[in-house]
Amino acid sequence: MTALAWLIPLLPFLAFGLIVFFGRRLPGQGASVAIGALLAAAVFSLLLFFRLLGGAEPIRSTINWLVLGQQPLALGIQVDALTAVMLLVVTVVGSMIFIYSVGYMHGDPRYPRFFAYLSLFAASMLLLVLADNFLFLYVGWELVGLCSYLLIGFWFERPAAARASLKAFITTRVGDVFFFAGILLVFFNLGTLGFGQTFEAVESGHLSGGLLTGIALLLFGGAIGKSAQVPLHVWLPDAMEGPTPVSALIHAATMVAAGVYMVARLFLIFFSSPDHTALAVVAWIGGISAFMAATIAVVQDDIKRVMAYSTISQLGYMMLGLGVLGYTAGVFHLMTHAFFKALLFLGAGSVIHAMHTNDIKQMGGLAKVMPSTYWTMLIGSLALAGIFPFAGFWSKDEILTEAWHNNPPLFYVGLVTSFITAFYVMRMMFYTFLGEPRWAPAHESSGHGQGTVVHPHESPRVMTGPLWFLAFFAAFIGFVGAPFLGSPFGRFVRFGEEAAVPFDLRIAVISTAVALAGMGVAAALYRWRWLSPAAVRRAFQPFSTWAERKYYFDDLYGWTVVRGTVWASRVLRVFDIYVIDGFVNLIGVVFVGLTRLYRVFDLYVVDGLVNLIGWGTKALGGVLRFVQTGRAENYLLVIAIGVILLIIGGLVR
């Protein structure tokens, strides 16, 4: 069985290897290899899922990745309830998206490379989900970040895509640094990276108090980065530059959910921080992100940007769920969201594929032209809004009940957000599918057509197939957690022993009412035109401009971080050249000066001395010359004086 678990991440990885080296020559230019690998992984995860459902023990297997000093660092994988669910989500949604992208990416010059990146992404996501220790989690975490970088920047000819991929990687990398710091702190205190040992240490109280909260918050920092929560959410909207299947797979269903999965996986750490401060932080950050992203989504015109902000908002919802001790609620919402958000993205993809534009203001009236896309997206929107039979209703409702019980103010935030969610999703639907077409069909002469010249058509079966598959799940996956069926999901995926909060009809009714109200207002504005959207915008004047300017986060980061680093690097470069190099060259110049000084010193002083002696002797000679008079008697005189001196000398001594 464990071999099976190891195979799940390895299969897509092998597919990646194969495609990279033999891309073109593989069947279906690598696509079928990728899809085959992922489908196999899906089958294996189903097998594991049913084994676990049948009450089998969670699988664990480790290898000695490396030995430090005496003690080896054992790293491995584990499959328990949470992992099984995530495996299912990733593989099922993943394969649907793989199949969809065969049609979507048809004819792209770098077609095999796209599937190579997708397989690598699937492999690293599976590794992340299966990890039983911080290191594999972190490795999967970073590799997933890499794949999102590669896939966002897939059409790198477009400078916007290049910048977006860079922005995505750097922002997630900032989050990863906090995550890494958290891991280091754990290793520093416990000397081990495995989750098992960490949980034992937390239970035994060896790791507790402020330190535990610190670790929890640092780890949550990573989650903020990866799941695009408030401070580090700026990269997700720009990530829409990538191809739509990428946005669907990575930026809706799986990768961004990694942050939520990480919080769920390490829930014990968050849970046991003194009086749940960590969980409160998670909840509030989730709440704020949910509300703020929802407000921004309302004013977005690009269909994918709307979806992006909706994802941030829904992720905020999951964090909120987890934060208010709703472990099952959070995970359940994660699963349902994966399905209907992937569906909405793929639908948007097929719309873009047909209309060759993202701007919903240039669409309209597509319902008749693209019926299957319209109906599947309608199901998706209703699920997102949280209307009764659909998946969104059950998971969002559970979160709201948990919030109601544990953190009332957040309940109200949740409620308002669900109202806005319903509003913006319906607004998007009305703009895109209903109302009069704001484009001129191609065959008419485009004399008066005020829209773009385009001929929308329904996407090919290879794209609509997955849409219907996902629509089915978006509709009925909710029942898995339905209370009246004894919430099987709650029993399967739960934290600790106490059961999830019982189903509360009153909250269900309130939330549905709020959702319907939201849709009603949207219909009033866009379908029946009671109010003009411009008037509403003027009414909420200060907030709406904030929302349009995305709460100025981008400009803030642009000014402080980006410009700051570039400025710092330029200053340091100049500093390096002039100061340090200057200093070195200065020493060089000083030494050259010294050598010149020595030459002068040597020339004048030492040489001078020698010449002086020469000159001195000559001068002395000149003086003494006069003594040599040539006259004998002078010499006699000198001799006589000499004798006298000698005598005196002799007498004296």
Added chain:
Amino acid sequence: MLSLMLFLPLAGGIFLLFFRNPRAIRGIALGASLLSLYVSIVVLGRFDLHGGMQLLESYSWIPAVGIAYRVGIDGLSLPLVLLTQLLSAVSIVYSWRVDMRLKEYMFLLLLLQTAMLGVFAALDFFLFYIFWEVTLVPMYFLIGIWGGPRKEYAAIKFFLFTLIGSLAMLVGILLLYFNAAPRTFDVLSLIQQQPLAGQLRLATIAFWGFFLSFAIKVPMWPFHTWLPDAHVEAPTAGSVILAGILLKLGTYGFVRYSLTLFPQVFQQYASLIAILALLGIIYGALVAMAQTDLKKLVAYSSVNHMGYVMLGVSAAAFAYGKPDLAPAATTALNGAVFEMIAHGVITGALFLIVGVIYDYRAHTRGVDEFGGLGAILPVYSGITMVAMLASLGLPALMGFVAEFLIFLGSFGVFPGFAATGLLGIIITAAMFLWTIQRIFLGPANPRWKGLADMDTRELVALVPLTVLMVIFGVYPRPLLDIINAAMTTLVAALR
């Protein structure tokens, strides 16, 4: 066995002097280098993991003064030796198309290879010092003759900088020599008897002497200005070896000599050195970001990476005397040595990559002059992507394992510095990705329309390095066990 490995390249070098036609010269050069590589692999085979210092050879040279030709190898020097062999072979393959004065070029490369192997294998300070100085000469000529426009300035600057350092080291060596009881240069016995353990003042002087020489070589923060100049002007093969191995001489020196011979003094100044290392990390990354010349950018990234190594080493030094920190110190040292190898492989590859674009294709290294090469040179951009991602420490590649271990270790010893070091990761990531973006992404620059992708010569040089990066990234056990055995014994000996 070891001496055979040491002097084989030199023998090859001398042998090829007698030939005239370039094909023969290239063949012999490659042959000598590969043969030496083969011998070192045999040495690897013979190497027993927990044997400490092995394959010792000792022939008395100047007995009067206690100098002997002592050579030996252990877990620390073996990986570095293998790295030297690999990079030298790769750079010889890469310089297959050098036509100007090929004979001297190949001779200098082989001489350099012998000198570097000597430094890593020498166990006698005198021999170590000779090899240390000999490494300078060929590199000086490589930069000076085959270099770029400002080659003389760069060559002289490089030479003088390192020379001054090595003079300071000589003072240290002599201090050790004169305080040793039986007056010997033998490193092992010096480590045994710790001659300067008593006098703290002398030990400090000796330590700073060694520090200056190694810090210049590493290069650590204030002494790094020679590196960008040397790299920009050096020929590709020269800068591959300069970055790949010559920088490691400094860090190897720190681990092999400073740490073992002056533990108390090193511990005293460990925090200062850590700060310098951090400066290296953050300063290197930031300045690299502002560079327009690709080679200078990679040079500053080396300053950044060597900053990590020094962070690990200073962490290990700081933990001297505190037994409970021993495991953290071992991890930090493991990380530091692994990073040395990783940096050698990665930056070696990066410089080859720069060479591929610069030497026979675009003849310009301005990062902003490129753009959209991704479409034009797919294979090239693939390999560069892997190398640059490995360099910024992406998991499942070699760089990450090293940085991970360094941070694991140094976080245990001084969390404050390690935390600031983490900041470096973001800046390094930003720097490299921005470079990738400026060169590979964006609209295809028409100017480079006709560029040919990599030819076999470049592929043969680069592919082994890339494969190594991935293998040791996914499963570092084989290399790490060798290093780990050596480091555990070293840290245990330190206590």
Added chain:
Amino acid sequence: MQVGLNHYLAVSALLFGLGLYGILTRRNAVAILMGIELMLNAANINLVAFNRYVAPGALAGHVFALIIITLAACEAAVGLALVLAVYRNLETIHVDEINVMKW
């Protein structure tokens, strides 16, 4: 008062001084020669006096005096020959005018 050695020494010293004065101040070469002769006589007086008072046993002093006398003769002869030759060549025997040896 007995005539002692000192008396003779005094006379010879005086004679020697006069001779020296003659040499140092006279311009004429012949006068200088005369001065030299006086000094030699002074020396002889000394020798003979010493012989008489200090070493009467042997006649060393006398022998010496005699040798000095002979040499004085030779010296006078050669000196005067020189003076004649100088006179013939330079038409003057005033010593201060003959400074051919000047530097």
Added chain:
Amino acid sequence: MGELAAFIILAIVTLLPAVVVVTSRNLVRAAMSLIPSFLGVTGLFVLLQAEFVAGIQILIYAGAIAVLILFVIMLTQGGTGTALRQVNEQQLVGGLVAGALTIALLGLLLRTPWPLVAGTLPRSNVAAVGGAFLTNFILAFEISSLVLLVSLVGALVIARREQ
């Protein structure tokens, strides 16, 4: 008592002409006064019982050398040029130096305690001197004869007028 008087007279006879020799303006008078000085010295020798030496003194000094000097003075315009200044410019200094030297010698000679030995010279000191010459001082005797020969020839060569 007579000996002292004789000594004094002889001393005066030696010194006064010497002063004339040294100071006289007239060269011939100087030359002529040279002879009495020599005779005074001969007297002293006689007082010192050195008859042979006295004899030789008269023979060579008074007889030969004085005459020779006169001849040379006569040959070289000596007689006529008496009007010229006979004294050179360093007269004063020369005098002082000569005086100083004399005083120094006197001081030196008179104050040193000579080892006086009482005794008489051999009777006829001519034979003794002759004997001494040919026994103890044979070398000096031969050399002085050689010197005589050389100076004889030299004087002739120098003084000879070339043809």
